[in-house]
Amino acid sequence: MKESFRIPQLLLRCALGITFLTPVSDRLGLLGAPGTGNIEWGNWENFINYTTTLMPFFDRPMVNVMGTVATLSELLIGILLIIGFKTKYAALGASLLTFTFILFMIFSVGIQKPINFGVFTATTASLLLSFIPTYHWSLDNFLKKKEA
Numbered sequence: 001m002k003e004s005f006r007i008p009q010l011l012l013r014c015a016l017g018i019t020f021l022t023p024v025s026d027r028l029g030l031l032g033a034p035g036t037g038n039i040e041w042g043n044w045e046n047f048i049n050y051t052t053t054l055m056p057f058f059d060r061p062m063v064n065v066m067g068t069v070a071t072l073s074e075l076l077i078g079i080l081l082i083i084g085f086k087t088k089y090a091a092l093g094a095s096l097l098t099f100t101f102i103l104f105m106i107f108s109v110g111i112q113k114p115i116n117f118g119v120f121t122a123t124t125a126s127l128l129l130s131f132i133p134t135y136h137w138s139l140d141n142f143l144k145k146k147e148a
Contacts, residue, residue, distance in 0.1 A: 006136045012129050013081045013138070016094060019122055020078030024071055047071075054104045073097055084138020087129070094126035 025031050026040050027047035034042030041047040044067075048060075051067045058066065077097065080090035098119050105114040114120060135141055 005132050005134070009129065009132045009135055010137050012125060013084060013087065013135070016091075016122065016126055016129065017078045017080075017082035019118075020074040020081070020094065024075050024078065027071060054108045056108060070097070070101075081129075084135050084140050087135045087138055087140050091126045091130035095123050095130065098123040098126060 022031070023040070026042065027044055029043045031037075032039045032042060034046055036042070041050060048064055048067050051070075052058075052060065052063045055063050055066060073093070074097070077090050077094045080086055081094065102114045102119050102123060105111075105117075105119065
């Protein structure tokens with residue numbers, strides 16, 4: 001059973017990692033200008049404006065802090081998942097972060113946005129990834145074998 005998770009866990013790690021890194025790239029303007037293609041924000045200002053919508057009870061400076069914390073968390077989680085370092089903790093962090101997004105989205109813009117953005121799927125997939133016993137083709141596995 002353990003061996004049957006080799007490829008699915010690798011693909012899941014990569015898919016989730018990309019899922020976290022893509023919005024970070026978007027809000028930093030790395031994917032294109034606002035209003036082009038499938039660009040959601042295109043720059044930091046547009047991202048913070050949207051974040052203000054999700055957190056109407058916070059003032060603008062606090063929203064900036066929350067947006068920065070979320071962005072740094074997504075960046076770190078995305079990288080950790082792709083390279084497979086501290087994978088279990090990164091996956092749990094991913095699940096908690098996306099669950100938080102779900103709550104903010106539901107209470108501010110309704111349930112349809114987290115459904116459209118696949119946030120329920122990311123939350124559940126991250127939680128599932130945290131329960132996989134061995135992360136093959138990962139830095140975790142490499143370090144574990146090196147210690148043994």
